[in-house]
Amino acid sequence: MLKKRYFKIVIVVVIVIIVTILWYRHSVGKSDQAVNVDQSQYIPTLYIHGWGAGARSTNSMIDYAEKNYNADQVLTVIVSKKGDVKFQGKWTKKINRPIIQIVLQDNKNGNYNVTQKWFKNILTKLQSTYHVKKFNTVSHSMGNLITMYYQMNHGSNDKLPKLEKQVNLAGHFDGIIGLDDKVNRNYFLKTGAPRYQNDSFRDLYRHRNNYPKKQVDILNIYGNLDDGTNSDGRVSNVSSRSLKYILQDRYHSYREIEIHGVMGQHSKLHENNNVNRLVGKFLWQ
Numbered sequence: 001m002l003k004k005r006y007f008k009i010v011i012v013v014v015i016v017i018i019v020t021i022l023w024y025r026h027s028v029g030k031s032d033q034a035v036n037v038d039q040s041q042y043i044p045t046l047y048i049h050g051w052g053a054g055a056r057s058t059n060s061m062i063d064y065a066e067k068n069y070n071a072d073q074v075l076t077v078i079v080s081k082k083g084d085v086k087f088q089g090k091w092t093k094k095i096n097r098p099i100i101q102i103v104l105q106d107n108k109n110g111n112y113n114v115t116q117k118w119f120k121n122i123l124t125k126l127q128s129t130y131h132v133k134k135f136n137t138v139s140h141s142m143g144n145l146i147t148m149y150y151q152m153n154h155g156s157n158d159k160l161p162k163l164e165k166q167v168n169l170a171g172h173f174d175g176i177i178g179l180d181d182k183v184n185r186n187y188f189l190k191t192g193a194p195r196y197q198n199d200s201f202r203d204l205y206r207h208r209n210n211y212p213k214k215q216v217d218i219l220n221i222y223g224n225l226d227d228g229t230n231s232d233g234r235v236s237n238v239s240s241r242s243l244k245y246i247l248q249d250r251y252h253s254y255r256e257i258e259i260h261g262v263m264g265q266h267s268k269l270h271e272n273n274n275v276n277r278l279v280g281k282f283l284w285q
Contacts, residue, residue, distance in 0.1 A: 050141025144171035223264025
């Protein structure tokens with residue numbers, strides 16, 4: 001009797017193990033298949049940080065969007081110092097407002113002809129893996145130049161995903177104070193062009209016809225400390241606002257918003273809930 005009872009117990013344990021293995025294989029199989037779900041109808045918003053920064057500088061913006069605009073971060077993209085792209089997370093669900101956070105391991109690379117290629121690597125991988133056809137960007141500081149250089153090199157390529165909405169925060173399109181700009185030196189001419197133009201400005205303007213015409217809605221947010229410098233402490237308002245002249249007849253719509261006071265400081269713009277609200281409203285309402 002005792003042997004019979006042990007035999008029955010062994011049989012039950014074996015059956016449980018077999019059922020568990022089959023269930024696990026079925027679940028993993030479904031998960032792997034879900035990775036390849038066609039996400040082409042959903043437009044992801046790519047958040048990219050500035051010089052010397054990382055995930056922490058876009059975390060609060062993404063957190064605000066998730067809590068207040070029903071958005072969801074689906075992926076973190078890690079870009080190696082060689083430009084290799086690695087996805088963390090799985091975009092397995094059909095999400096109306098997907099967010100993708102970009103983190104550059106070489107976060108002090110100021111060669112935009114190199115970093116724009118890294119951005120292209122991200123988009124081509126999103127295209128091949130998730131069938132992405134359109135995208136939005138939210139860029140801070142150096143991130144603005146990376147995305148702009150990408151557009152000036154590949155924006156007219158119909159084989160690549162197309163930019164829909166572009167948010168710029170603290171963009172230095174015509175210089176940085178202390179590097180190639182000085183406090184209150186620059187100003188706009190009657191033509192709308194800045195009086196002093198640095199290499200990046202001239203480079204972007206020279207290739208402006210590659211920017212997708214009458215397609216992109218732009219929100220350009222810049223800070224003014226109201227301390228007499230007409231800047232966010234790092235970037236003059238003329239430098240940030242010079243984007244409009246670069247793209248003057250290329251955009252679909254263009255709006256500038258000036259953030260005044262302490263929370264308009266260069267690095268505080270991405271920690272400012274008023275800015276987060278404006279960005280969310282622009283992207284999703």
